Amino acid sequence: MRRQHNDYDIAVIGGGPAGLSFARLMSGTGLRLLVVEKKPAAALKKPVYDGREIALTHPSYKVMENMGLWDEIPRDAVTRIIGAKAFNGDLTRPLSFDAGRAGKENLGYMVSNQNIQKAVFAAVSRQKNVTLATETSVTRLATDDSAAMLQFDDGRRVTARLAIAADSRFSEARGMMGIAASRRDFGRSAIVCRMSLEHDHDGIARECFFYDRTLAVLPLGPKSCSVVLTVAHQETAAVMAQSPKEFSADIEQRISHAFGKMKLSSALFNYPLVGVFADNFHARRFCLIGDASVGMHPVTAHGFNLGLQGAASLAHEIKQAQRCDIDFASDETLARYSRRHRAATLPMYYGTNLLVSVFTDTTKRGRMTRKLFMSLGRGLPFVRQIIAGKLTGD
Ligand SMILES: Cc1cc2nc3c(=O)[nH]c(=O)nc-3n(C[C@H](O)[C@H](O)[C@H](O)COP(=O)(O)OP(=O)(O)OC[C@H]3O[C@@H](n4cnc5c(N)ncnc54)[C@H](O)[C@@H]3O)c2cc1C
Structure with missing residues (x-):
């Protein structure tokens, strides 16, 4: 893939609740973000009711408060x-x-x-450091030591210092980067x-x-x-x-x-x-957040809570690296996020699956x-x- 010059600092693939929350948490960092989303802008601005009512934990409530979503x-x-x-x-x-x-x-x-999506989209839309590419899919993704290279379905190509997949539990970006996931x-x-x-x-x-x-x-x-x-x-x-x-x-x-x-x-x-747990949450200049990293069974109502926690944890590591003036997309930084997110999600993922196994056994x-x-x-x-x-x- 030929490298272009109009680069971003971070390209987020997927403008669902996790991808947009991460973009929101990057407000004030001065980093230039691109959020790539399949759906049209109108569907993000006025999301339709999808039946999902999300039970939020107290830490999620606090993160959303800090994001100005309430x-x-x-x-x-x-x-x-x-x-x-x-x-x-x-x-x-x-x-x-x-x-x-x-x-x-x-x-x-x-x-x-619906309300979470609407709120986070409204907040991100006002951020000067975020560009939204809607009705666009990523068809190719590759990384090297200095950048991630993304190609879109209309043939356009962009580069970013870091690519983040937030494109659902069936993440295509995860597959493009060769990261396997266990599914149930x-x-x-x-x-x-x-x-x-x-x-x-x-x-x-x-x-x-x-x-x-x-x-x-x-x-x-x-x-x-x-x-x-x-x-x-x-x-x-x-x-x-x-x-x-x-x-x-x-x-x-x-x-x-x-x-x-x-x-x-x-x-x-x-x-x-379908439950999904990715084998790795990061690769060279690439990482996974939201359901793309861990897709939960809804019985314990933790999917978005863990997604938000992961987005906040990655945002924290990136800000920390910026403060220390080191590469925010270095393997060290991403590995730290990966370790923290894995430790937070693994017991909940397998604990939930065990609960489902026990309580569906007749x-x-x-x-x-x-x-x-x-x-x-x-x-x-x-x-x-x-x-x-x-x-x-x-
Ligand atoms: C019935 C049900 C109840 C639930 N209840 C709870 C609950 O009580 N509490 C809780 O915490 N969680 C709950 N969840 C889980 C929660 O809904 C999910 O964890 C959360 O929506 C995942 O957000 P996400 O942004 O990671 O993924 P998604 O919502 O799947 O968003 C992914 C986005 O990426 C876009 N996309 C996909 N592929 C591409 C591509 N190639 N290029 C560009 N864009 C792409 C999609 O269009 C979409 O907008 C529930 C889930 C279900 C199904």
Whole structure:
């Protein structure tokens, strides 16, 4: 590839929540960023509702505060999660987590992915150091000791001192740089939507591990909730084909009418569940952030939280290198980010996968293990304290 002169300092591939958050965290550094995104600018400016309601931890809330994002999100679009209950098999004897155990007033916050995307795009659009190349895909990527070289689908080429892939868990950039990733297809889909309730949720998140399906009912505004129904792939089409009335009646019955009448108040959205963990988070003048580094199963609600943590951690290393007047894209700097991000994500990724394995196992032995997990949680307060700490992000 021929090197061009109109270089950037950092090229971010993917303008999703992680890529744009990283760009936002680079505000005030004086570094020139290019964000390359497949979607048109209009879709970033006014993202459509996609059914994803993101549970944010306290550290994520703080990072978003530092990014100035809460000024962009209406107050009534943020819901505090006061507590959580996990059920096994049926709706009796829940394992309860309350914020007090983690020394907090609330476990976390619920905000729609749509609002996060809209807020971070609005903030980045005002940054003078960021150029957005929308409706553009990266088709070739290579690096050498001094630069990363990117070629776009329209044939244009640019160079940057560092390329960052934030192009989803199915990252093409990761593949172009020869980084493999372990994948786990859970054989299930998450069907998500909003529902209105006759009786309020009181800020309590409910995770019901039934034997055929998993159902999460997460608090949104007053008398409104997010529903995440996890079903085997082969059942997905039938659930998606249900009428709003049929779907509402089914969920209402599964949750034993705990909220009285429930009514579907959005479309149904379907996300096939695949977990991804990259073998390496960096290579020469290249690194991975967001789902491109670690794509989580949503049951522990940590995908974006870890993505934001990774973006903040990389931004910290780059700023630190700038302060010491050393190359911010050196192998040393990127390796430090890689190590920190790996240490933060690896236990959560494999812990989540273990939880999924245990709570989707319907064999006799599996049911006994599930019971044992629940008894341990109920009988040992420190276990609940550790889990509550993980939920809040501590
Ligand atoms: C049902 C569900 C519920 C969830 N709930 C939670 C939760 O409660 N808490 C939580 O923390 N996380 C949650 N998550 C996870 C969270 O949604 C993701 O972790 C987060 O959206 C990932 O952001 P990202 O920017 O890394 O990737 P993405 O959102 O996938 O964005 C990638 C971007 O890159 C662009 N792109 C792709 N390829 C290219 C290319 N070649 N060139 C240019 N652009 C490209 C795409 O168009 C896209 O805009 C949930 C996920 C699901 C599915």
